[in-house]
Structure formats: C-alpha cells, structure tokens
Amino acid sequence: MFSQSGLNTSGTFGVSAVNTSSTNPMKDFEVTSPPDDSVSALAFSPATLPQNFLIAGSWDNNVRCWEVEQSGKTIPKSMQTMQGPILDVCWSDDGTKVFMASCDKMVKCWDLASNQTIQVAQHDAPVKTCHWIKAPNYSCLMTASWDKTLKFWDTRNAQPMLTINLPERCYCADVDYPMAVVGTASRGLIIYQLEGRPQEFKRVDSPLKYQHRCVAIFRDKKKQPIGFALGSVEGRVAIQYVSPQNPKDNFTFKCHRSNGAPGGYQDIYAVNDIAFHPVHGTLATVGSDGTFSFWDKDARTKLKPSEVMEQAITKCAFSHNGQIFAYAVSYDWAKGHEFYNPMKKNYIFLRPCFEDLKPRATS
Structure with a gap:
C-alpha cells in the first residue's frame, strides 16, 4: 500500500474545487467514496510518511483510508471492518499502523503494509477513544471506554500494562506527550502525566455547565503541551491551562449558535470536535x-x-504540516430520529487552510 512514490508535501495544497452545490457551499475538495453512515473519527497520517493519507471511522462499522494528493484528489486505498460502529481511530507514530476503537468493545491494529488486522485491546463496554503514546522509554496504546476504565497496552501482550479506573464513562480524550486529558460523563476532567509511567496528575472542576463532547490539547511557543480546549453540547468552548500564570488565562467562549430564532432566542448547538493547527x-x-x-x-x-x-459537522482534522483541513458532514442525531434523512449523503471535505489559520497580528 505504501509503495507509491512520495509526493511533494512542501507545496501548497490544491487549487480550486469543482462542486459548488448546496452540499458543498465552501467549494472544497470532496473525498471520493465516503462512508455510508455518520463519520465518527478522522485522522491524517503523521509526518514520518512522505505521502498524505486520511483515515475515517464511521457508524457503518468501517474504517477507510485514502491517499490525498497535492492536487486535492483523493484515492481510496483500503477499508477494514469491525463488529460494531467505529468510535475512534489513531495512527502509530511511524505511520505503519492504524488503531480502530469500536462499539464491539475491542481495538484492532490495522497493519497497512500487509492490510491485516489483529485485536490489541479489550474493554467491557464500547471503546470511546484510542491514542498512540510515543514516550522516550516506552510506546503504548491508550484506550478509554464506557466501562469507566483507562487502559495502556503494549500491543504485543494480551493484558494491559496498566489499568486506571475513571469516575465515569469516558466521553472524550486527547494525548500530547507527556500529557493526557480525559473528559467523562458527569462533567469529569482528569489530567494525566505520561512520563516514566502514566499516572493521574490532577482532577479539574469543569468550567462548563453541560456535558463534555470533545477535548484537544494545545502547546506553547516552545511546542510543549500546556493546556486544553474543551467543547460542550451547549455551544461553548473552555480554554484551560494546566498551570495558569494568571487566573484570567482560563476563559470560555460561545460558538455554534444562531441568532434570529423567533422571539429573539438563540439556537444553541453542540461543539462536536476541536482541532489545533500544528504550525x-x-x-x-x-x-x-x-x-x-x-x-x-x-x-x-x-x-x-x-x-x-x-x-x-461531526469531526475535523489538520494534516501534519497544517496545509489541509478535513471536516466530515453527516447527521449527528442531535435532533433525534425524526430528523434523520437517509437520502442525505455523508461527505468528507478537504480545504487548503494554512493562510486562514495564521494568528491575528498583534499590534
């Protein structure tokens, strides 16, 4: 699968897209052969690979892989199936493997060269998140589940290296070595430090009043992880530093709300995903x-x-060099069963984004 020659990854991505219909109002590049059900996970390949690959997990039980060319064209490469909806995906640091977490309570490792899968983790309930940890003295897979546990796996062994009990079901997690953050039901928030041996660093009172939906770690100018952004079902994001220099550093902001509902009310929508630009x-x-x-x-x-x-929009991701923004358009069931329209297709769009995400110049 990885025998193709490397692409020029330094150039800018894409020129112009074609589809300009209502399904693609931003005129972005459409990924060919998208999933048949809602997209639950998106991840670009790491910088260790010369080409750009995109993987997507879906409620149709499948994980798909595409090669993304500089022109914006996507080439479907392969697909793997599990016994339940996919809830998360992640890459190994060397880009040779993809991990797939499913409602079937398992995580499988997909070896891309051989196109084979093998089970590498197990929980007592659906596995909500999976993250690969590359530390100086160990590599492992971190999985978190609705069974209220966080597990760390040496993928060569059937038993976890370490199991940590969570106060509630895991709803979201992120890893940026040496830090991990887990958000649970009942608005739980726990920060872990991963150096030496993973262990709880501190529990944080949630700055948000409603259920957590997504979390993403951010770095300082020296590229060290120092905090995280947390999104909730109530159209709000909290920016939280692990050790704020000033109490005012932590703040929340409103987003994904529409004005102009009857009577001056605001429609408020869930924040489904957050991603930080790598550059x-x-x-x-x-x-x-x-x-x-x-x-x-x-x-x-x-x-x-x-x-x-x-x-x-259910999920989003940036390519490793920050040139491409991928986002998935599918029904997220927020309005319930009666608003589900099986005639509406699922889409993944790719957008050149490097310029749009440059920080605001400070005077």
Whole structure:
C-alpha cells in the first residue's frame, strides 16, 4: 500500500474545487467514496510518511483510508471492518499502523503494509477513544471506554500494562506527550502525566455547565503541551491551562449558535470536535449547526466562519504540516430520529487552510 512514490508535501495544497452545490457551499475538495453512515473519527497520517493519507471511522462499522494528493484528489486505498460502529481511530507514530476503537468493545491494529488486522485491546463496554503514546522509554496504546476504565497496552501482550479506573464513562480524550486529558460523563476532567509511567496528575472542576463532547490539547511557543480546549453540547468552548500564570488565562467562549430564532432566542448547538493547527497553534471548532470556525485563542478572536452545510459537522482534522483541513458532514442525531434523512449523503471535505489559520497580528 505504501509503495507509491512520495509526493511533494512542501507545496501548497490544491487549487480550486469543482462542486459548488448546496452540499458543498465552501467549494472544497470532496473525498471520493465516503462512508455510508455518520463519520465518527478522522485522522491524517503523521509526518514520518512522505505521502498524505486520511483515515475515517464511521457508524457503518468501517474504517477507510485514502491517499490525498497535492492536487486535492483523493484515492481510496483500503477499508477494514469491525463488529460494531467505529468510535475512534489513531495512527502509530511511524505511520505503519492504524488503531480502530469500536462499539464491539475491542481495538484492532490495522497493519497497512500487509492490510491485516489483529485485536490489541479489550474493554467491557464500547471503546470511546484510542491514542498512540510515543514516550522516550516506552510506546503504548491508550484506550478509554464506557466501562469507566483507562487502559495502556503494549500491543504485543494480551493484558494491559496498566489499568486506571475513571469516575465515569469516558466521553472524550486527547494525548500530547507527556500529557493526557480525559473528559467523562458527569462533567469529569482528569489530567494525566505520561512520563516514566502514566499516572493521574490532577482532577479539574469543569468550567462548563453541560456535558463534555470533545477535548484537544494545545502547546506553547516552545511546542510543549500546556493546556486544553474543551467543547460542550451547549455551544461553548473552555480554554484551560494546566498551570495558569494568571487566573484570567482560563476563559470560555460561545460558538455554534444562531441568532434570529423567533422571539429573539438563540439556537444553541453542540461543539462536536476541536482541532489545533500544528504550525500556528490556532484552532478549529465544528458543530451540530453544520458550520466550522477558525479561532485565535490568544487574540480571543474568530479568524473565519464557514457557510452552513446541509448537515452537522461531526469531526475535523489538520494534516501534519497544517496545509489541509478535513471536516466530515453527516447527521449527528442531535435532533433525534425524526430528523434523520437517509437520502442525505455523508461527505468528507478537504480545504487548503494554512493562510486562514495564521494568528491575528498583534499590534
């Protein structure tokens, strides 16, 4: 699968897309052969590979892989199936393997060269998140589940290296060595330090009043992880530093809300995903309102809003060099069963984004 010659990854991505219909109001590049059900996970390949690959997990039980060319064209490469909806995906640091977490209570490792899968982790309930940890003295897979446990796996062994009990079901997690953050049901927030041996660092009172939906770690100018952004179902994001220099460093902002509902009310939508730009340190949020927005947290300003898609945006991701922003448009069930329209297709769009995410110039 990885025998193709490397692409020029230094150039800018894409020129112009073709589809300009209501399904693609931003005129972005459409990924060919998208999933048949809602997209639950998106991840670009790491910088260790010369080409750009995109993987997507879906509620159709499948994980798909595409090669993304500099022109914006996507080539479907392969697909793997599990026994339940996929809830998360991640890459190994060398780009040779993809891990797939499913409602079937398992995590499988997909070896891309051989196109074979093998089970590497197991929980007593659906596995909500999986993250690969590359530490100086160990490598492992971190999985978190609705069985209220966090597990760390040496993927060569059937038993976990370490199991940590969580206060509640895991709803979201992120890893940026040496830090991990886990958000649970009942608005639990726990920070872990991963050096030497993973262990709890501290529990944090949630700055948000409603259920957590997504979390993403951010770095300082020296590229060290120092805090995280947390999104909730109530159209709000909290920026939290692990050790704030000043209490005012932590703040929350509203997003994914629409004005102009009858009676002056506001429609409020869930923040479905958050991603930080790998070069600029700015961020993207995507929501149930069918929009994405780019933000500069340091200037506390919105850099760019999007047009409204015909369905919710469920997931987003940046390519490792920050040239491409991927976002998935599919029904997220926020409005319940009666609003589900099986005639509406799922889409993954790719957008050249490097310029749009440059931080606001400070005077």
